[in-house]
Amino acid sequence: MREKLSSVSSGVVRGALDALLPLRCLCCDRRVGSDDGLCPVCWHGMAFIEKPVCYRLGTPFAYDVGEETWSPRAIAAPPVFDRLRSVAFYEGSAQRLVLAYKFGGRRELARPMGKWMCNAGREFLGPDSVIIPVPLHWARLVSRRFNQAATLAQVIATGCGGTYQPDILKRRKRTRRQVGLPAKERRKNVRSAFSVDKSRLDRLEGRHVVLIDDVITTGATVTACTKTLLAAGAASVDVLTFALADPARSDAGQEIHP
Numbered sequence: 001m002r003e004k005l006s007s008v009s010s011g012v013v014r015g016a017l018d019a020l021l022p023l024r025c026l027c028c029d030r031r032v033g034s035d036d037g038l039c040p041v042c043w044h045g046m047a048f049i050e051k052p053v054c055y056r057l058g059t060p061f062a063y064d065v066g067e068e069t070w071s072p073r074a075i076a077a078p079p080v081f082d083r084l085r086s087v088a089f090y091e092g093s094a095q096r097l098v099l100a101y102k103f104g105g106r107r108e109l110a111r112p113m114g115k116w117m118c119n120a121g122r123e124f125l126g127p128d129s130v131i132i133p134v135p136l137h138w139a140r141l142v143s144r145r146f147n148q149a150a151t152l153a154q155v156i157a158t159g160c161g162g163t164y165q166p167d168i169l170k171r172r173k174r175t176r177r178q179v180g181l182p183a184k185e186r187r188k189n190v191r192s193a194f195s196v197d198k199s200r201l202d203r204l205e206g207r208h209v210v211l212i213d214d215v216i217t218t219g220a221t222v223t224a225c226t227k228t229l230l231a232a233g234a235a236s237v238d239v240l241t242f243a244l245a246d247p248a249r250s251d252a253g254q255e256i257h258p
């Protein structure tokens, strides 16, 4: 409602509108001065990932080592996808936003979160990109009522002019929740979990895919998705997530490669 009203309001009317519908921090609900924003406390609590980063895994380097440099982890075990980029580490405000969006009914967070993701993935997002969300199994879709990755993918496709394709990649088996599983178990859990819709292969063959998810932990899920997409004819796959659970910074993840 604010958006519609704002678009037709003058500065004066906007001021009156702000008094009626005060702008709130996306994360903690404190009053803030601008739309789609965080208060200073929550902004400080966002562990944004900024350049310089590993060309393949998107993890930050302490100092600039030049373009397209791989981290030791990427050299030791290159991922099957080309590049991974994330907005922030999965902690503090980023973690609170993901949880509020996914489980707290705050679906309106898709728009600001998706905008941040457009910025994080700007080096590979474009009009030629096929934007594919990590799919949920239908049974989980019924219980959760929306696919958090799909709603983010829609916002990102609109932002970069790419093509949103939610129906190509399918989750054919219902996997156990990945949270709490060790890396080896996660890989086993998602093996053969995904397939592509053979009737839609023409939308995939030879195309550059950007795979979207809200959080990446070990990378087992996006690795399984990438293998499926490449086997079905995609030319390349990059991965874009809102948050990155990094083993060096939290206990949530362990390794980010296959």
Ligand SMILES: [Zn+2]
Pocket: 025, 026, 027, 028, 029, 030, 038, 039, 040, 041, 042, 043
């Ligand atoms: Zn706040």
